[in-house]
Structure formats: structure tokens, C-alpha cells
Amino acid sequence: MSGMTGDPRGEPPRRPARDGFPRQDGAGSRGDDGTPAASLAVALGAGAALVAASLVTRRRTRQRERALRHTDSAPERARRAPSGSATLTANAVTINRPRDELFAFWRAFENLPAFMENVLAARPLGQDRWEWRIGAPAGRSVRLETVVTDERPGERIAWRSLPGSDVEAEGDVTFRDAPAGRGAVVEATVAYHPPADELGRLIATLFQREPQIQGRRELRRFKMLMETGEIATSANRRPEAQEG
């Protein structure tokens, strides 16, 4: 027991549960003599094994939680982040281009519809406010007006929606150097609150059409566009390509 509980260094468990189980071997020896002392030993052994197993399980859970807090998986972090009633999604992609070039392309917001399937149009309203038209099912679209809330050149763009938008949303996109000269890691996070009316339900349906997958595809298309100058498609005729 002491070997299992007295390890304050927080190292990964070295299979202590297995070390505990041989105590159950007492069950085998019980048949040998069958004395009350042996039964007591068996009971103690089984209890000790149970306590050991539960301690190990708890420690493993804590370690998993610690590991996830520091994970470099953006989708995983978004899943675990406290976001209240908002829906939060995040994605990241590594792009083999310089960070500043990626930032500059993204910052020219009129470029975004080129790789964001759902964004039909982006229009500047002045003073860094932009109007977005986002495609919805049944040929409808929703309108979003946004303002940039934070900008660090080459590093981060944060934005939020303004009153009067069909959906309340905010998000950011960050750019950081990838290790070993592999370009840059781009991470995009979006949190949104659909309103509680009919249009809201429509928006919810629209966004819940696998928002995580949609977000990842958009970043993959951004990567393709920046690395190769084109977005891969399996369409072999132009009308099909435009349909997406």
C-alpha cells in the first residue's frame, strides 16, 4: 500500500494496481489452511486492493485532466473550456508560409469568402466595421455586423458582433510561428449565441451542421490557398466546382 500512496512526485503510476493484486493470492492460500486468520488476511487483502485501485483511478483521472488543460489540440480545449450558454468551437492548422503573410491575407476580410464556404459576402462599413452575409438552409441567409476588438499585427485579430446582428458571436484568430521552420500555426475560435426565435432556431441548425467540422474544413482550405494558390476540389468541371 505505502508504495502506492506515498509517491508525492506526481510521476506516472508504475502499474501499482498490478502490484496490489497479488495480495488477492491470499484467496488461493485460504484453501490451504482455512483458518480464521487466513480469512481475515484475505478480507484485508481484498480491501487493500480495492482502495489501491480507487486511488490509482483517481490519480489517473487527475493526470488526464492536467494533460488536457495543456493540450495543443484546439478542438479539445474548446470542448472543455467554460463557455456558459454559448457554443464554442476552435480549430488550428499549420501552414507552410510566414506568419505575417498569413495575417495580412486574413486581415483583408474581403478575402475570407474565398475559403469560407458559408460566408457569402463581406462588406466594409467603415471604422473597421464589417457586414457579413452567411448562407443558411433553404436559400436564406443571416446578417452579421462585426467590429475588430483587438489587433496585434502578425499575431491576433479578435472580433465581436454588434447589436442588430441576427446572431450574437465573437471570436479570434491567432498566428504563431510553428517550430522548426514549418511556417505558422493558425488557430481560430468562435463563440456564438443564437437568438431564441424562429430565425434563431434556423441559425442554430445552420451552425450545428457540424460546426467543428465546418471550421476545420475552412482552415484546411485556407492552408491550401496559402500554400498552393488554389483549393483542391474533386469537381472536374467549373459548374460543379462552384456548387462546392
Added chain:
Amino acid sequence: MRALTWHGTHDVRVDTVPDPQIVNPRDAIIEITSTAICGSDLHLYNGVIPGLMAGDILGHEFMGRVVEVGPKSTLKKDQRVVVPFTISCGACYFSGKEQYSACDNSNPAEKQDLSAPFYGHPMSGLSAIRT
């Protein structure tokens, strides 16, 4: 153009299909002069690849002649070319290391969904989902 198309297990036919067009700047249209049958084609022929749909065009190892190129293509009209089974973008990290089969960009983003749950991250080389 004429093309070998799949219609079901052990049912392939040479059909007339719409001519291809240049869609992306680095595209090229190749008139095929001869082709190989790959082991993968046999998997398709035997009907064991999910996602295959009636009318899909078969064949991915061939040689031929360039008939049309996009504005950013490095090929020239009338060149004779050989096309291997791997396609790669030439611009991603893996292409730069000549690890062409690991290319990040050669398959469409919407066809990379299956590899994320399978391998923990999306990658290009698996394209079993047809959307």
C-alpha cells in the same frame, strides 16, 4: 470524352461523359494514350470501397499528352507525361521533403473528415467520404 465508369460490383462500362474543364490554376487536361490497372482499381471493381457511386470514372495510373493547361501550370501543351498514383501539391512541408504520399493538400478538405477521428488529426491521404 470516353471513360471507363463503375456501375456496380464487377460491372464497369466505357461511357461517354462530360469533357473535363480547367477548374484550378494549376490544372491540366491529359489525353490518355495508355493506362495501367492498379491493385486499387481491383478493389473498386470488386465493390469493397465504400463511397463509390455509379458513374464514377476509374483509372489513376496512366500516360498521355497534355491538351490544355491552367494559367499556373508548369506543363506545356503537347508534352507527353506519366501520371503516378500519388498526387501531391508540391508546396506543403511534406512535398518539400519529397515525402509526396504524405501531402497535406492534394485531397479536398471535405474528404478529410474520416481521418480525424481515426488518426487524431485530419490528413489528405484518406478520402473515403464522398459528400
